[in-house]
Amino acid sequence: MEDGSLQFNRETIFALAAFFFAGMAQASGAGDPALGAAVFKKCQSCHQVGDRAKNRVGPQLNDIIGRTAGELAGAKYSKSMIQAGQDGLVWTEETLDRFLESPKSLVAKTRMSYRGLKDPDDRANLIAYLRAFSKGSTSAQNVPETGQGAGIQLDPVVLATVGDAEYGEYLSSECLTCHQSSGSNDGIPGITAWPTEDFVIAMHAYKQKVREHPVMQMMAGRLSDEEIAALASYFNGLE
Amino acid sequence: MKLTRRVFMGSGAAAATALAAPMAFAGGHGKPRVVVVGGGAGGATAARYIAKDSKGAVDVTLIEPSRMYYTCFFSNLYLGGIKAIDDLGHSYGNMAAGGVNVVHDWAVGVDRDAKTVTLAGGASVPYDKLILSPGIDFVEGAVAGWDLSSQNAMPHAYKGGSQTELLKAQIAAMPQGGTFAMVAPPNPYRCPPGPYERVSMVAHYLKANNPTAKIIVADPKPKFSKQGLFQEGWGKHYNGMIDWIGDDFGGGNVSVDPGAMTVTIDGEVSKVDVCNVIPAMKAGRIAELAGVTDGKFAPVNAIDMSTKADADVYILGDASQQGDMPKSGFSANSQAKVCANAVRGALTGSRVFPAKFSNTCWSLIDTNDGVKVGATYEATDEKIAKVDGFISATGETADVRKATYEESEGWYAGITADMFG
Numbered sequence: 092m093e094d095g096s097l098q099f100n101r102e103t104i105f106a107l108a109a110f111f112f113a114g115m116a117q118a119s120g121a122g123d124p125a126l127g128a129a130v131f132k133k134c135q136s137c138h139q140v141g142d143r144a145k146n147r148v149g150p151q152l153n154d155i156i157g158r159t160a161g162e163l164a165g166a167k168y169s170k171s172m173i174q175a176g177q178d179g180l181v182w183t184e185e186t187l188d189r190f191l192e193s194p195k196s197l198v199a200k201t202r203m204s205y206r207g208l209k210d211p212d213d214r215a216n217l218i219a220y221l222r223a224f225s226k227g228s229t230s231a232q233n234v235p236e237t238g239q240g241a242g243i244q245l246d247p248v249v250l251a252t253v254g255d256a257e258y259g260e261y262l263s264s265e266c267l268t269c270h271q272s273s274g275s276n277d278g279i280p281g282i283t284a285w286p287t288e289d290f291v292i293a294m295h296a297y298k299q300k301v302r303e304h305p306v307m308q309m310m311a312g313r314l315s316d317e318e319i320a321a322l323a324s325y326f327n328g329l330e
Numbered sequence: 331m332k333l334t335r336r337v338f339m340g341s342g343a344a345a346a347t348a349l350a351a352p353m354a355f356a357g358g359h360g361k362p363r364v365v366v367v368g369g370g371a372g373g374a375t376a377a378r379y380i381a382k383d384s385k386g387a388v389d390v391t392l393i394e395p396s397r398m399y400y401t402c403f404f405s406n407l408y409l410g411g412i413k414a415i416d417d418l419g420h421s422y423g424n425m426a427a428g429g430v431n432v433v434h435d436w437a438v439g440v441d442r443d444a445k446t447v448t449l450a451g452g453a454s455v456p457y458d459k460l461i462l463s464p465g466i467d468f469v470e471g472a473v474a475g476w477d478l479s480s481q482n483a484m485p486h487a488y489k490g491g492s493q494t495e496l497l498k499a500q501i502a503a504m505p506q507g508g509t510f511a512m513v514a515p516p517n518p519y520r521c522p523p524g525p526y527e528r529v530s531m532v533a534h535y536l537k538a539n540n541p542t543a544k545i546i547v548a549d550p551k552p553k554f555s556k557q558g559l560f561q562e563g564w565g566k567h568y569n570g571m572i573d574w575i576g577d578d579f580g581g582g583n584v585s586v587d588p589g590a591m592t593v594t595i596d597g598e599v600s601k602v603d604v605c606n607v608i609p610a611m612k613a614g615r616i617a618e619l620a621g622v623t624d625g626k627f628a629p630v631n632a633i634d635m636s637t638k639a640d641a642d643v644y645i646l647g648d649a650s651q652q653g654d655m656p657k658s659g660f661s662a663n664s665q666a667k668v669c670a671n672a673v674r675g676a677l678t679g680s681r682v683f684p685a686k687f688s689n690t691c692w693s694l695i696d697t698n699d700g701v702k703v704g705a706t707y708e709a710t711d712e713k714i715a716k717v718d719g720f721i722s723a724t725g726e727t728a729d730v731r732k733a734t735y736e737e738s739e740g741w742y743a744g745i746t747a748d749m750f751g
Contacts, residue, residue: 264667278740305720
């Protein structure tokens with residue numbers, strides 16, 4: 092009896108609080124989707140969102156709000172994420188906020204190697220951005236899409252080059268001084284299990300100095316088309 | 331037909347080598363044997379990669395006296411109070427599990443005719459290919475008044491571990507308003523920005539704990555790595571605390587008295603509370619004992635890091651004289667991969683790919699104020715030659731500097747995982 096009434100009260104309070112905070116965020120503009128688009132740049136090496144979004148290293152994020160964790164067809168998930176979904180984890184603004192703050196604190200063995208977004212404003216803006224691509228939103232057309240690569244022109248022949256994975260394994264040893272073979276991210280992102288095409292585009296974007304980063308521009312700058320294909324082929328085979 | 335080991339060896343081309351070598355440690359498998367001396371950024375990486383990539387076809391022995399390896403890189407962050415000593419320690423357990431025969435002993439001699447390495451414990455270890463990665467030792471008499479027996483009074487703290495802890499304890503015990511002196515090394519030396527990152531991290535510690543303390547640096551060089559970035563940072567974070575005396579102002583004319591705790595710079599005697607003497611460096615002693623050095627370091631062929639003196643003896647990292655690469659953990663790790671690929675190819679016939687080298691050195695000036703310098707390199711007939719490079723700019727935003735520092739943490743996790751498995 093006492094348990095029942097306690098639970099009832101807690102649920103009521105939770106529902107009220109969620110309603111209250113959601114209302115406040117809208118009213119005060121706490122989450123700004125335009126600022127969130129900039130934050131999303133941290134996500135887009137693995138995730139896409141928008142009209143042509145596809146599953147890449149991580150699942151595409153259209154309609155993420157309201158989606159059950161680990162259930163999107165065609166996306167790669169850890170067992171731990173699928174289990175979390177079966178245990179009732181649904182992506183709401185609140186659960187996304189907790190996950191984004193520290194992915195492994197919410198889902199211990201998630202494949203997402205991102206170390207976490209510590210700034211609450213960044214998280215609110217990012218969630219506002221993702222909300223714009225979820226059901227019931229009318230604002231998607233006002234939000235810039237960021238999911239479609241780095242805006243470089245690549246000859247289809249370059250993209251279609253089949254890499255020599257054994258050479259790629261040797262070349263990859265140079266990457267592994269900084270990027271961990273486990274895919275862990277302790278300040279430098281994991282690069283394992285990238286779809287080959289994304290990897291090739293990213294490396295050419297560094298090589299053409301479209302994508303920013305002095306170390307990566309230097310490292311990619313001296314790789315030939317064949318060497319980039321070789322690396323892509325090798326890393327694609329790592330889990 | 332069943333081939334016994336004896337028959338196989340007796341009929342194989344390896345017969346001469348196998349018979350000449352005393353069977354002590356790893357011998358007798360009929361597999362090619364690689365012995366690696368020194369378990370740091372060069373040696374640990376080479377041992378691990380050869381064992382991993384040869385999938386058991388090569389017998390790999392790593393000889394390293396320490397049970398725990400304390401990295402010299404990031405040790406300045408421990409002096410600054412930003413990292414704990416335990417953050418810097420790594421065991422060889424994963425490496426042993428990964429198929430490397432890890433022997434905790436000192437290598438005290440190399441017989442290049444018999445192709446054996448002698449250990450302090452008395453054993454003799456045969457090799458087909460020997461990789462020496464012994465790091466540095468100090469040139470005797472390089473700083474007047476200092477020798478190794480003075481290293482407790484005036485630590486060098488330029489090999490990771492106990493010396494680093496000693497220097498940290500001495501800095502913590504400085505009286506209020508006391509003086510920390512550094513005698514900086516002449517080129518070439520391990521980790522070119524290292525002494526200046528150290529000055530920054532000591533200043534960081536003193537600013538919080540001993541704000542009226544002073545830092546004097548006597549430097550035999552007229553200029554140093556990332557000088558513009560460091561001096562900008564010193565002005566910004568530690569204004570007035572650091573007095574750098576370069577060669578133009580007599581910084582190279584220096585002597586110390588460890589008993590009296592004095593430093594004499596260009597004739598002027600100063601009483602100091604802590605004195606960090608970083609003497610001129612040479613290759614770790616075993617390289618000299620192996621007879622592969624020429625002067626202070628060991629000249630190598632850029633294509634595979636083999637020594638000029640002996641095609642079956644390789645030198646990695648700080649001990650090598652290779653050309654344009656700085657002496658750094660990153661460089662040693664990079665050289666190790668080129669060497670591992672070449673050694674495995676020579677012993678098993680696996681594919682040998684072109685040598686590619688790279689290096690990036692991150693330095694921390696103050697909390698979240700990180701800077702970096704890096705370059706790529708290739709092998710030419712003469713040396714390892716620089717291809718391209720970059721350096722952080724002065725006047726960068728706080729966000730860029732913070733991102734650079736976070737990246738350095740990622741690198742530390744990356745390279746230590748790459749070294750030790």
